[in-house]
Amino acid sequence: MILEELIWEIIYNPIEEMGYRVVRIKKGIDGSKNLQIMAERLKDQMLDINDCVKISKHVSVLLEVDKRVEFNFGLEISSPGINRPLVKIEDFVRFRGCVINAKLKKNFNNQIKFVGIINKVLKNEVIEIESNGEILKVPFDDIDGCTLKLD
Numbered sequence: 001m002i003l004e005e006l007i008w009e010i011i012y013n014p015i016e017e018m019g020y021r022v023v024r025i026k027k028g029i030d031g032s033k034n035l036q037i038m039a040e041r042l043k044d045q046m047l048d049i050n051d052c053v054k055i056s057k058h059v060s061v062l063l064e065v066d067k068r069v070e071f072n073f074g075l076e077i078s079s080p081g082i083n084r085p086l087v088k089i090e091d092f093v094r095f096r097g098c099v100i101n102a103k104l105k106k107n108f109n110n111q112i113k114f115v116g117i118i119n120k121v122l123k124n125e126v127i128e129i130e131s132n133g134e135i136l137k138v139p140f141d142d143i144d145g146c147t148l149k150l151d
Contacts, residue, residue, distance in 0.1 A: 003069075
C-alpha cells in the first residue's frame with residue numbers, strides 16, 4: 001500500500017467525525033518532505049486557519065500512534081482552494097454540471113488535456129464530459145488529474 005492510501009485509511013473516518021472531509025492526500029509536493037492534506041468542512045466546504053490547526057493536531061496524534069507509518073515528515077493542512085482537485089469518483093458526481101480542467105494518462109480523441117463540463121457519471125465509472133461541442137466518455141481510471149475551473 002502506498003503512503004497516501006495508508007494515511008487516507010487512518011485519518012478519513014476520524015476527520016469526518018470531526019466535521020471535515022478529506023479531499024486529497026499527497027506526499028512530497030514540489031520535492032518537499034511534507035505531506036499535504038486538503039480538507040473542507042462538511043457543512044459549508046470552507047476551511048480556515050483554526051480548522052487547519054485542529055486537523056493538524058488530530059492527524060499528528062493519529063499518525064504517531066499508528067505503527068504502520070514512519071512519521072518523519074511535516075504536515076501541511078490546506079483548503080482545496082478555488083481550483084479544487086477532483087480525486088474520487090464521488091467528486092465527479094458531486095460537481096456534475098461544473099467546468100473542469102482534465103489531464104489524461106493517455107491520448108483520448110487526440111487530446112491529453114482539455115476543458116469541459118461534467119455531464120454525468122455512468123454506472124461503470126465512465127465520466128461523460130462535454131468539450132468543444134463533443135461528448136467524451138472518459139473512464140475514471142484514465143484521468144491523471146482534474147480540477148474545477150473557477151478562475
